[in-house]
Structures are given as structure tokens and as C-alpha cells.
Amino acid sequence: MPVRLKFPSSILKINGVRLSTVCANLYQKKRKDLTLIELSKGSNVVGVFTKNLFCAAPVKIAKKRMSNFNPQYCLINAGNANAGTGYQGLLDTKYICEKVADLVGCKSTEVLPFSTGVIGEKLPIEKINNALPSLVEGLSPGNWIEAAKAIMTTDTIPKSISKEIVLGESTISITGIVKGSGMIRPDMATMLAFIATDANIEKVILEKILLDAVKKSFNRITVDGETSTNDSCVLIATCKASNKCIDNSKTKEYELLKKSIMDIFCELSQAIIRDGEGATKFINIKVVGGKKETECTDVAFKIAESPLVKTAFTASDANWGRILSAIGNSGIDDLDINSVEVHIESLCIIENGQRSSSYTEKKAKKIMLQDEIKLLVNLNRGGCHEEVWTTDLSHEYITINAGYRT
Amino acid sequence: MPVRLKFPSSILKINGVRLSTVCANLYQKKRKDLTLIELSKGSNVVGVFTKNLFCAAPVKIAKKRMSNFNPQYCLINAGNANAGTGYQGLLDTKYICEKVADLVGCKSTEVLPFSTGVIGEKLPIEKINNALPSLVEGLSPGNWIEAAKAIMTTDTIPKSISKEIVLGESTISITGIVKGSGMIRPDMATMLAFIATDANIEKVILEKILLDAVKKSFNRITVDGETSTNDSCVLIATCKASNKCIDNSKTKEYELLKKSIMDIFCELSQAIIRDGEGATKFINIKVVGGKKETECTDVAFKIAESPLVKTAFTASDANWGRILSAIGNSGIDDLDINSVEVHIESLCIIENGQRSSSYTEKKAKKIMLQDEIKLLVNLNRGGCHEEVWTTDLSHEYITINAGYRT
Numbered sequence: 001m002p003v004r005l006k007f008p009s010s011i012l013k014i015n016g017v018r019l020s021t022v023c024a025n026l027y028q029k030k031r032k033d034l035t036l037i038e039l040s041k042g043s044n045v046v047g048v049f050t051k052n053l054f055c056a057a058p059v060k061i062a063k064k065r066m067s068n069f070n071p072q073y074c075l076i077n078a079g080n081a082n083a084g085t086g087y088q089g090l091l092d093t094k095y096i097c098e099k100v101a102d103l104v105g106c107k108s109t110e111v112l113p114f115s116t117g118v119i120g121e122k123l124p125i126e127k128i129n130n131a132l133p134s135l136v137e138g139l140s141p142g143n144w145i146e147a148a149k150a151i152m153t154t155d156t157i158p159k160s161i162s163k164e165i166v167l168g169e170s171t172i173s174i175t176g177i178v179k180g181s182g183m184i185r186p187d188m189a190t191m192l193a194f195i196a197t198d199a200n201i202e203k204v205i206l207e208k209i210l211l212d213a214v215k216k217s218f219n220r221i222t223v224d225g226e227t228s229t230n231d232s233c234v235l236i237a238t239c240k241a242s243n244k245c246i247d248n249s250k251t252k253e254y255e256l257l258k259k260s261i262m263d264i265f266c267e268l269s270q271a272i273i274r275d276g277e278g279a280t281k282f283i284n285i286k287v288v289g290g291k292k293e294t295e296c297t298d299v300a301f302k303i304a305e306s307p308l309v310k311t312a313f314t315a316s317d318a319n320w321g322r323i324l325s326a327i328g329n330s331g332i333d334d335l336d337i338n339s340v341e342v343h344i345e346s347l348c349i350i351e352n353g354q355r356s357s358s359y360t361e362k363k364a365k366k367i368m369l370q371d372e373i374k375l376l377v378n379l380n381r382g383g384c385h386e387e388v389w390t391t392d393l394s395h396e397y398i399t400i401n402a403g404y405r406t
Numbered sequence: 407m408p409v410r411l412k413f414p415s416s417i418l419k420i421n422g423v424r425l426s427t428v429c430a431n432l433y434q435k436k437r438k439d440l441t442l443i444e445l446s447k448g449s450n451v452v453g454v455f456t457k458n459l460f461c462a463a464p465v466k467i468a469k470k471r472m473s474n475f476n477p478q479y480c481l482i483n484a485g486n487a488n489a490g491t492g493y494q495g496l497l498d499t500k501y502i503c504e505k506v507a508d509l510v511g512c513k514s515t516e517v518l519p520f521s522t523g524v525i526g527e528k529l530p531i532e533k534i535n536n537a538l539p540s541l542v543e544g545l546s547p548g549n550w551i552e553a554a555k556a557i558m559t560t561d562t563i564p565k566s567i568s569k570e571i572v573l574g575e576s577t578i579s580i581t582g583i584v585k586g587s588g589m590i591r592p593d594m595a596t597m598l599a600f601i602a603t604d605a606n607i608e609k610v611i612l613e614k615i616l617l618d619a620v621k622k623s624f625n626r627i628t629v630d631g632e633t634s635t636n637d638s639c640v641l642i643a644t645c646k647a648s649n650k651c652i653d654n655s656k657t658k659e660y661e662l663l664k665k666s667i668m669d670i671f672c673e674l675s676q677a678i679i680r681d682g683e684g685a686t687k688f689i690n691i692k693v694v695g696g697k698k699e700t701e702c703t704d705v706a707f708k709i710a711e712s713p714l715v716k717t718a719f720t721a722s723d724a725n726w727g728r729i730l731s732a733i734g735n736s737g738i739d740d741l742d743i744n745s746v747e748v749h750i751e752s753l754c755i756i757e758n759g760q761r762s763s764s765y766t767e768k769k770a771k772k773i774m775l776q777d778e779i780k781l782l783v784n785l786n787r788g789g790c791h792e793e794v795w796t797t798d799l800s801h802e803y804i805t806i807n808a809g810y811r812t
Contacts, residue, residue, distance in 0.1 A: 053743050054734030054759065084730045086744075086760035119727025120761050183714060183731070224713045227735045229727075307630045307713075307799075308589060311807035321525025321635075324490045325589070328460030329633045337459050338492075353460065354492035355526050393713075395804050401717035402800070 001156070003282040003371050003391075005274035008148065008160040012173040013141040015198040016040035016238025020138035021150035024131035026079035026124060027117070032150040034128060036100070036135050037074040037194060043238045044203040045071045045112075046210045050231035057082045057089030057123075058113035059230060061097070065109050066234075072110040074234065075100055076151050076192065077128060078179070079117040083229035092123040099129050103136050116153055116179065116192055116230050148177040151192050154400060155181045159271040165260045167253045170243035172199045174260055178268040182277035182401065184223035185305070193218065195264055196236040199257055201246040203237075208249060209258045210235045217265035220297075221389045223276040224397070225305040235261070273389045278397030281313050282372045288385040289378040295332050296386035299377060302330040310393035313373070318364030320349045327377065339380040344373060407562070409688040409777050409797075411680035414554065414566040418579040419547040421604040422446035422644025426544035427556035430537035432485035432530060433523070438556040440534060442506070442541050443480040443600060449644045450609040451477045451518075452616045456637035463488045463495030463529075464519035465636060467503070471515050472640075478516040480600065480640065481506055482557050483534060484585070485523040489635035498529040505535050509542050522559055522585065522598055522636050554583040557598055560806060561587045565677040571666045573659045576649035578605045580666055584674040588683035588807065590629035591711070599624065601670055602642040605663055607652040609643075614655055615664045616641045623671035626703075627795045629682040630803070631711040641667070679795045684803030687719050688778045689796050697788035701738050705783060706794035708736035716799035719779070724770030726755045733783065745786040750779060 018038040027033040039045065047066050049059050065071060075096065082089045093113045101108040115123070148158035162175040176195035201209075210233070218233055239245070246254050274282050285303055290296035303309055306326040312319035323342055327335075342350035345367045348358050367373060424444040433439040445451065453472050455465050471477060481502065488495050499519045507514035521529070554564035568581040582601035607615075616639070624639055645651070652660050680688050691709055696702035709715055712732040718725035729748055733741075748756035751773045754764050773779060 052731060052734040053738075053741055054730045081727070084727050084756070084760050086758055089760075119725075119731060226712060226714050226731065229731050229734060306632060307803070308632050308807055311804055314804065315808035317808070319525075321487070321490050324460045325458060325525060325632065325635050328458040328635060332459075335459055350490070352492055354490050354495075393804065394808070395801055397713070398717055398720070398799065398801050398804060401714055402721035402723070 002275040003279050005157055005271055008145055008158060010162060011144045011160050012162040012164060012175050014173055014175050014196045014238060015240035016043060017196050017236065018139040018141050019143035019147045020135050020140065021143060021146045022131050022135045022138065024127050026077050026127060028079065032146065033078045034131050034135055035076040035147045035150045036139065037147065038139050039072050039236055040238050040240065041072065043236055044201065044206050045234060045236050046203065046207040047232060047234040048210065048214050050228060052227050052229045054084060054229050056115055056230045057085055057093045058115045059232060060090065061093050062112040062114060062232065065112055069109045071112045072106050073100055073104065074112045074114060074194065076114040078151050078153055080115055080121055080123050081117045081119045081230050082115040082123045084120040085122060088122065092125050095125055096128050099132055103132055114192055114232055116151065119229060144175055144177060151177065151179040153179065154277055155179050155275055157275055159268060159275065161264050161267045163260050163264055165256060167199065167243040167257060170241045172197060172241050172243060172257065174264055176264045176268050178272060180272040181275050182223055183226040183228040184221060184272055184276065185225045185227050193233040193268060195261065196238065197261070198238045198241040199246065200239040200241050200243050201237045201257065205246055205249060205254065206235060206237050209261050212258065213262045213265040216262065217269040220387060221269045221273050222301060222304050223273065223391050270389055273391055276391035277400045278394040279391035280371065280394050281392045283313060283390050283392065284374045284387065285390065286374065286385065286387045287377045287379065289380045289382060290384040291382035293384050293386055296384050297388065298332065299327055299330045299379065300386055300388035302326045303375070304388050304390035307393055313392035314394045316365065316368040318349065318361065318368045320355065324350055335379065341378040341380065343376040408681040409685050411563055411677055414551055414564060416568060417550045417566050418568040418570060418581050420579055420581050420602045420644060421646040422449060423602045423642065424545040424547050425549035425553045426541050426546065427549060427552045428537045428541045428544065430533050432483050432533060434485065438552065439484045440537050440541055441482040441553045441556045442545065443553065444545050445478050445642055446644050446646060447478065449642055450607065450612050451640060451642050452609065452613040453638060453640040454616065454620050456634055458633050458635045460490060460635050462521055462636045463491055463499045464521045465638060466496065467499050468518040468520060468638065471518055475515045477518045478512050479506055479510065480518045480520060482520040482598065484557050484559055486521055486527055486529050487523045487525045487636050488521040488529045490526040491528060494528065498531050501531055502534050505538055509538055520598055520638055522557065525635060550581055550583060557583065557585040559585065560683055561585050561681055563681055565674060565681065567670050567673045569666050569670055571662060573605065573649040573663060576647045578603060578647050578649060578663065580670055582670045582674050584678060586678040587681050588629055589632040589634040590627060590678055590682065591631045591633050599639040599674060600642070601667065602644065603667070604644045604647040605652065606645040606647050606649050607643045607663065611652055611655060611660065612641060612643050615667050618664065619668045619671040622668065623675040626793060627675045627679050628707060628710050629679065629797050676795055679797055682797035683806045684800040685797035686777065686800050687798045689719060689798065690780045690793065691796065692780065692791065692793045693783045693785065694791040695785040695787055696790040699790050699792055702790050702792035703794065704738065705733055705736045705785065706792055708732045710794050710796035713799055719798035720800045722771065722774040724755065724767065724774050726761065730756055741785065747784040747786065749782040
């Protein structure tokens with residue numbers, strides 16, 4: 001059961017974007033599993049991809065095409081990751097992109113491929129090829145939620161968010177979809193995310209927004225500390241809106257658009273955590289008072305990925321000794337443990353390196369029973385702060401991952 | 407159920423060592439939980455301790471006393487870690503050491519304190535104090551297995567191993583005990599280990615053996631990637647045997663003693679894994695062909711601590727894509743993924759960055775069903791190799807750690 005995550009509603013169309021989904025029998029259950037996103041000519045497309053060395057064939061190709069060509073289509077299949085498939089994987093990816101290009105009349109280098117699913121199986125290219133004509137035929141601007149559904153794997157709920165803002169005298173829309181639930185510790189991006197806006201903005205400025213936004217959103221979540229082979233995050237601007245083109249980062253319009261895109265990124269990445277494999281709680285870990293940003297994230301991720309901290313959250317057990325032990329293992333050699341403070345919500349649980357005098361088991365238990373919990377660590381040694389979002393570790397996570405091959 | 411681990415037998419007494427255990431009502435269940443080890447005068451004692459910054463009060467004190475004084479007693483309590491207890495924790499530790507010293511007639515600085523159990527609770531010093539007279543009275547050379555039992559927490563079986571060797575014309579005995587099952591990713595030592603020999607050896611040489619042995623044993627195991635606040639490993643030489651004192655590391659006798667102690671360390675650390683929380687499998691991960699030792703351990707620990715790899719082992723599912731993804735995340739930037747080979751037992755599963763042609767699901771499944779599995783990764787880029795031992799991640803681990811406070 002996802003933690004406080006509802007089925008998406010009020011999703012806005014983006015001028016210049018059409019989407020389509022079909023069932024190509026790629027996923028283990030019969031459902032729509034192949035998605036095409038069409039971008040109007042003149043769109044600016046930027047992306048970030050997994051740093052896993054064993055990255056999937058589509059990641060290698062999409063990455064290259066994104067920087068050298070002007071993408072017009074994104075083809076996404078769920079059920080097969082096309083990772084660990086060697087040279088054949090690259091050939092298969094190129095083959096299906098060519099088939100799309102033939103059908104729609106563009107160059108195959110203008111098609112970006114994305115895959116998610118089981119690692120190491122050959123991509124079923126004929127199944128995909130057979131499904132392409134009806135996929136192309138179904139393109140329509142209103143299919144965002146359908147697309148959010150068709151890219152899912154172990155996700156239990158589709159994830160999509162929209163926002164409308166006014167830039168100067170123009171109204172701009174932003175819509176994003178994402179999939180991800182397990183194998184989540186993105187390193188540059190999450191499993192698969194596509195966010196589009198009709199804003200008129202230069203590519204280099206769009207890329208700046210992407211990098212800033214990813215850093216504080218998809219790169220700040222973890223379910224199980226596992227960086228996937230297929231993580232990709234794509235930000236699209238169709239430039240169809242009538243706003244004056246945003247060509248530098250010093251304007252009010254830039255700030256407003258950036259903030260809105262950032263908000264969408266944060267909500268989408270939090271949605272992954274809320275729907276994390278086996279999640280029963282959404283945990284927000286904020287580390288403040290650090291000397292450097294990296295030491296804040298080191299502490300936050302050490303806590304977030306500690307199996308003992310995670311299982312304590314599952315049990316709603318305020319086993320703060322495990323949090324303290326995780327902080328002690330986070331690799332800051334010169335940390336003065338007597339300065340460290342830890343709070344859950346408004347309750348101080350650790351100060352001066354030991355249990356706070358304000359702590360009572362009863363107060364702590366009450367907070368730990370919540371399905372959404374804020375943990376604050378103050379290192380008291382500097383002005384940096386960072387935030388990370390994570391889940392607990394429940395029996396359901398084991399059932400999902402020891403149960404069948406995902 | 408521990409994986410192929412039997413109740414210890416044929417445990418040898420060590421000339422110069424006496425042990426005693428009593429129930430002081432410190433552990434959650436009524437059982438013996440307080441242990442005293444007496445070392446004859448002239449013993450050389452060396453140790454390594456956790457690097458967790460939030461290390462326990464007894465760790466701080468034992469560490470200091472070991473380097474400045476000649477320890478004659480080790481006092482060990484199970485049930486309370488005396489970690490995260492601040493200044494009071496240090497006072498409490500010193501107090502009980504003084505009480506031991508008063509009873510036995512030594513200096514309190516000659517008593518080394520050790521604790522294991524729940525973090526953050528005040529040490530029940532009066533309960534310990536009340537139990538000390540009968541503890542001292544019970545000292546006897548034959549109590550090794552009793553001691554191995556009394557230091558246990560979530561362990562399901564006591565762990566003790568002995569060995570006899572001939573050095574020149576003298577017969578030397580070595581006996582070790584260890585406790586540990588969860589919170590296991592020792593960083594310099596494991597939870598609690600005490601290994602004693604009657605060999606006649608200089609302290610500086612004994613320390614060299616300790617450091618070499620720990621590196622290849624207790625520092626090569628992981629259950630859950632969690633470094634405890636209380637890890638301590640103590641190596642004792644009573645020097646009671648008649649062998650010519652080993653005073654340098656160039657002799658045959660040194661090599662033989664070192665090898666025997668190393669064997670004991672390896673068996674004891676493997677015993678922790680075999681009795682790891684929720685373990686259903688014992689997994690040996692060997693990484694060869696590395697440029698550096700550290701890159702071999704990085705890859706091995708990344709695989710060993712991957713929740714997805716661990717749950718695949720629980721399911722006996724040869725989900726090799728997860729192994730490949732873990733290798734891709736281990737941080738070796740210039741690794742050529744096409745050179746990587748992975749074998750389980752004698753079956754090659756990955757070569758040239760993809761599934762090996764010799765792989766069949768049936769052969770892999772047969773191996774994965776074993777309760778003891780060897781995984782070999784060849785990076786094919788150098789001459790270094792390292793080995794790490796780990797468990798799978800089962801429902802039982804969650805039950806243990808989400809079930810009650812340990």
C-alpha cells in the first residue's frame with residue numbers, strides 16, 4: 001500500500017506533446033506495456049542517466065542521441081530492461097528505433113529508447129515491432145496517466161503531477177510522469193521520469209534547471225540503496241507557449257519556472273518513495289549543521305539505508321540507538337559526537353551523545369506509529385543542510401524481491 | 407537455524423586462563439549473562455575495536471587500558487551495550503571495574519570492560535556488583551563454552567574453536583570464542599571475540615598477528631552492513647608454554663603460530679555469518695583479477711550488502727542481473743564491463759558483460775538451492791584478490807529486527 005499517495009488527477013496536456021500506449025505482451029501480466037511520446041519539432045530535450053557501469057543498451061543510445069540530435073520521439077517498454085545484453089542489446093535497440101522512424105517519418109537518431117524490467121533477457125523486438133502501428137495511431141495529448149501506467153513495473157500506482165504557472169503574460173503548463181518502486185538509489189536520475197513543459201526556453205538553460213532539480217529530488221531518495229541499470233530522467237520543453245524565450249538564469253521568469261519544475265521533481269521523487277517496495281512509512285531525513293553538503297548527505301543516506309534503522313521504523317520502535325550507530329558509521333572522522341542532536345518531529349531524542357532528558361518512550365512511540373515521520377539530525381558544526389527521503393524495510397520488501405524475478 | 411554450524415566440542419583449556427559465568431539478570435531472558443576471564447600475570451593482551459564514532463563506554467576504556475596497563479581480567483556483560491550513555495556510561499564502567507579489582511586484589515586499570523546488547527540504556531551497575539562475588543568464585547579453566555554462551559545476544563548457538571600445534575618441542579593450544587549475529591560489518595573487529603593461547607610470544611609480535619588476522623577474517627564478513635558500537639576483538643598470549651619466546655616475524659615458529667591463529671579467526675568469523683540473523687545460506691564471495699585489494703573488497707561488499715542480491719539468494723533465484731548491477735555500482739570508474747566474468751560454483755554465468763553461453767536456468771537453479779554457495783567474480787584487470795563472507799536476507803531477519811529491541 002503506497003503511503004499517502006493518491007491516483008493522479010487533473011493532469012494537464014502539454015502543447016506539443018502527444019502520447020500513446022499499447023499492450024505488446026512484454027510485461028509478466030497482460031496490460032499496456034509499450035509507450036510512445038511524440039515531441040513537436042523545436043522541442044528542447046535534456047536528460048540525466050544512471051552512473052551504473054552496467055547501464056542498459058537503451059541508456060547508452062539515448063544518452064548519445066540526446067546530445068547530438070533533436071529527439072522527436074521517446075519509446076519506452078516495461079518488462080525488459082535490455083541491460084546485461086551486450087552488443088546484441090545495442091543492435092536490438094537500434095532496430096526498434098528504426099522501425100519507429102520508418103512509421104512516423106523521422107530519422108532513427110531522433111527516436112530515444114528507454115527500457116525497464118528484468119535485466120539480462122533479450123529484448124523481444126518482434127513483439128515490439130508488431131505493436132508499433134497501433135501505438136503510433138493512438139497518439140493523443142490526453143494520455144499522460146495512461147503513459148504513467150504503462151511504464152510501471154513493481155509500482156502499485158501510477159505517478160503523475162501537473163502544475164500551471166504564469167510567466168509574464170503567458171500561462172505555462174508542466175506535467176511529469178515517473179515510475180520506480182524498488183532498486184531505488186538514483187545516481188543522477190531515477191528509474192524513468194519524463195517531465196514536459198510548453199515553456200519557451202533555451203536548451204542550455206533547461207539543462208541547468210534539470211541538473212539543479214535532479215540533485216535535490218531524484219538524487220535524494222533511496223528505497224534500498226540500489227542504483228538501477230536503467231535510470232533515466234528526461235526534461236522536455238516544447239517551446240510552444242507564448243512566453244518570451246528564457247535565455248538566461250538571471251530573470252524572474254527563470255526563477256519561477258525553475259521553482260515549479262523543482263516542485264514537480266520533488267513530488268515525483270517522493271511519489272516513488274511513497275510507493276517504495278513494501279513501504280509502510282514515508283521518512284524524511286533532514287541533516288543540518290554540516291560543514292559540507294556531502295557530509296549531510298552521507299549521514300542522511302547512512303541512516304536511510306541502515307537495515308536496522310529501517311526495520312525499527314517498520315516496528316514503530318523508537319530504537320534511537322540504531323540511528324546513533326548509523327551516524328557514528330557515516331565516515332565523518334572529526335565529528336564530535338557530543339554535539340550531535342537528533343529529533344523525531346518535535347521531540348528531541350538525542351543530545352550530548354546520549355538520550356535526551358526530554359525523551360520518553362511513550363512520546364516517541366506515538367510519533368513512530370505515524371505513517372509519515374520527520375527525522376532531524378543537527379551536526380552542529382556548520383551551515384550546510386540536506387534532505388533525503390526513504391521508506392522502512394518490511395516483510396513485504398522481502399516477499400516482493402524473494403518472490404519472483406523483477 | 408545456523409547454516410552448517412555445530413555446537414562446539416573438544417575445546418581446549420589454555421594454561422593461564424580461567425573463566426566464570428553467572429546470571430546477573432541483565433539479559434532479556436533469564437540465563438547466564440556476565441562473564442569474567444582471568445589472565446595470569448605476564449600475559450600479553452592486544453586488541454582491535456570498532457571505528458564507530460559512537461563507540462560504547464567500555465570500548466573507550468578497554469582501548470586505553472590495553473595500551474597503557476597489563477590487563478589481568480576481562481569483564482563482559484550481555485544485554486546492555488552501555489553505548490550512547492554519555493559521561494555516566496564511563497563512570498558506570500569504571501565503577502564495576504573497581505568492584506572487580508577490589509574483589510580479586512588487582513588495580514582497576516588491569517580490568518578490561520566489554521558490553522553487548524541494547525544501545526542507550528543505563529548499565530545496571532548494582533545488578534552486576536551483586537553478582538561479582540559468585541562470578542569470581544566460579545573461575546575455572548574449563549569454562550570456555552559456558553563463556554561463549556554467556557556473551558551471546560541474538561546468536562542462536564555458542565561459537566568456540568580450538569587448535570593444538572607443536573612449536574619446536576612445545577605443544578601450544580589456542581582457543582577462541584566469539585559472539586555476533588546481527589549488526590555485523592566489523593570495521594577493525596567483530597562484536598566480541600576473545601582468543602587466547604599459551605604460546606610464549608612478545609606483545610609487539612602478537613599485535614602484528616592480530617592485525618593481519620583481523621584483516622582477513624573479521625574485517626571480511628557482513629550480515630547487514632552495520633558496524634556495531636561495541637565491536638571488540640582481543641587476542642591473549644599467556645606465555646605459559648615452554649616454547650622459545652617468539653620475538654620476531656622471520657621464524658618458522660612465527661609463521662606456524664600465525665597461520666593457526668589466522669585459521670581460528672577465519673572459522674570464528676565464518677561462524678558469525680553461519681549464525682547471521684535470519685541466515686538460510688552461507689555465501690562466499692571471491693573477487694579476483696583486481697588492480698588493487700580495495701577494489702576487490704569494494705566489489706565483494708557491494709554484492710554482499712545488496713538487498714536485491716541477498717533476497718535473490720533467499721529465493722534460490724539465479725537473478726544474475728542483480729549481481730551485475732551491484733558490480734556496476736561498486737565505484738570502479740574505469741572498469742571494462744566487457745571483461746567481467748561471474749561464476750557460481752563451477753558454472754560461468756556472466757562473461758563479456760552478458761549472460762554466458764554456458765548458462766542454463768536449470769544448472770543455476772540447482773546451485774542456488776544449496777545452503778552454501780561460492781560466487782567468483784573475475785575483474786580481469788590485475789593480480790589482486792579478496793574474499794568476503796555473507797548471508798542472504800530473509801523474512802526472519804525482518805522478524806528479528808522489527809520484532810523486539812536488540
